[in-house]
Amino acid sequence: GATGPTGLAGINGTNGVDGTNGTNGTNGINGVDGINGTDGANGATGETGPTGLAGINGVDGTNGTNGTDGANGATGATGPTGLAGTNGTNGTNGINGATGATGNTGAAGTNGTNGITGATGPTGNNGSNGTNGVTGPTGSTGIAGSNGNTGATGPTGLLLNGNSLGNTPYWDGTKWVTNSSNIFNAGGNIGIGTNNPSSGRFQVNNNISNTGGVFNTNFPSTVNYGITTSVQGGTSQNIGIYGVASVPNVASNTVIKVEAKGINSTNNTGIYCNVSDGKKFNYGMSAIIAGTTAGVTNFGFDANVTGGVGKQTNYGIRASASQGGVNYGIYAEAFGGKTSNYAGYFVGNVYATGSITQNSDSIFKRNIVNISNALNIVKQLKPRQFYYDTIKYSYLNLSAEKQFGLIAQEAESILPNIIKKSVFPEQKDSAGAIIHPELTSKGLNYIALIPILLQGMKDQQALIDSLIAKDDLHEKQLAQIQNCIDNLPKGLGCGKKARMSFDDNGDVNLSITQYDVELKMDVVILDQNNPNPFKETTTISYFIPQYVNFAQIIFMDNKGRIINTVDINHKGEGQINVKAEKISNGMYSYSIVVDGEIIDTKKMIKTK
Secondary structure, eight states, X not given: OOOOOOOOXXXXXXXXXOOOOOOOOTTOOOOOOOOOXXXXXXXXXXXXXXXXXXXXXXXXXXXXXXXXXXXXXXXXXXXXXXXOOOOOOOOOOOOOOOOOOOOOOOOOOOOOOOOXXXXXXXXXXXXXXXXXXXXXXXXXXXXXXXOOOOOOOOOOOSOOOOSSTXXXXXXXXXXXXXXXXXXXXXXXXXXXXXXXXXXXXXEEOOOSTTOOOOOOOOOSSSOOOSOOOOOOOOSSOOOSOXXXXXXXXXXXXXXXXXXXXOTTOSOOOSOOOOOOOOSSOOOSOOOOOOOOSTTOOOOXXXXXXXXXXXXOOOOSSOOOOOSSSSXXXXXXXXXXXXXXOOSOOOSSXXXXXXXXXXXXXXXXXXXXOOOOSHHHHHHHOOOEEEOOOTTTTGGGTOOOSOEEEOOHHHHHTTOGGGEEEEEEOOEEOTTSOEEEOOEEEEEXXXXXXXXXXXXXXXXXXXXXXXXXXXXXXXXXXXXXXXXXXXXXXXXXXXXXXXXXXXXXXXXXXXXXXXXXXXXXXXXXXXXXXXXXXXXXXXXXXEEEOTTOSOEEEEEEOTTSOEEEEEEEOSOEEEEEEEEOTTSOSEEEEEEEEETTEEEEEEEEEEOO
């Protein structure tokens, strides 16, 4: 530190008492004392010695208590509104929240008007006959009358003996026909159109188009039944109606065809099933379809509901399940398909008032690993907006509204496992002619994208946190460098490495050490922006080697918030011209990220 002032001269002949030395600076070298003046006269003060080297920084002290906030300054004039940025891509819908608790039961509504009285049920079976009354006493035998005269011989009977077993006679309008095979009755089974009724007590065979065994009731009763059957007592199975339609080379074979029509009727039912009291299963309808011919489409149940007047609602299939331990309105399985299996295939929109849940229990999963490189996968996907071709594919009931999504063929090279082929079966008219051929297309499992997007967001947040941590480190390093620069001796530039020493007289000796460095352009280089500080524009130069797969430069404010990202799509040297007219003054940083790793970060200062 500087030498304190020389004390006042004492009486001539003796030296004055030296003044008290000033407090020494840290590690500073004492300056040489000036030569004492002649007795009585003050000696000239010696020159101040050079400042000693700065000592090592001490440990940072704890932050002082924040001062009270100053009064708010006057509000500055509103700056011009910036140009509107382009809309970002809509994020994927979040996962549905848990179902809320059931609300309190509402007050009971007023009773509705009574429905129309249902049709009267069928007449019950006749009750058993009562017991016979007691036989009355036999009356006395009357007196036998005399025999009458013998009558004349009657004419020969009309019916002749048949010439075939089971033939029955009929009257053709002029005579009796005795050898008709239209109805067969040999005392056992009865057949119509067959002389071998072996399938049951009554068998009808039909080989005439548009006719068959017809049962028709058209009486003005409350309920009419075309056919009623009651089958009981079978030890293995009881089948009310059993039919076989098997004729080759015809347009179609139909076992049962049902029509229910009635204008202004309350209800028309084609087939009504009431099944109960099964010990294991009850089936309202059960169908087994086993077509083996190549190219043939099999339908377990085919429903076609059309027409309607006004506000009529049509349901292809309407199902309701209640009061069971577990209820399934519709339960479907699909397995064993050579190309694909779908338990449900819907041509048109699907709407659900409740939640849609997908199986995700760990007991069904194996080989569980974390998703890697999720952020890179997301970067490769190409979200699109588009419209469906509702003219060419009108029969698929595609939506006419604008759509947002991915193209299956584009996503297949990135995530082939979420792409599935589906087959829309060929459509035929009533005559069997093809009106729409079979159509094979590709679908995409959007639900499978949710875990990838979640992991990508986590990876991106980790990258942001890393940038913020490095930014804090660079802030500290920059402060240390600035402190070193502030304490360098005058004349020492920042571009040289200096070594300081002192000679025997205490003079400072500065020696400059220089190094020759050969730079090879095979590493990532991020230059300091030029100029820096800058007012409106500045330039950043960089170098990207050929081995790099993906690089980008990320700009952040002093709080670590990303304000812009620039993807670098070419290798070698390059420049970025930064325009900053619309950002406030202050310190900003920019980092070069290569293949997901931060390589370097620089500071830049925006001034007025």
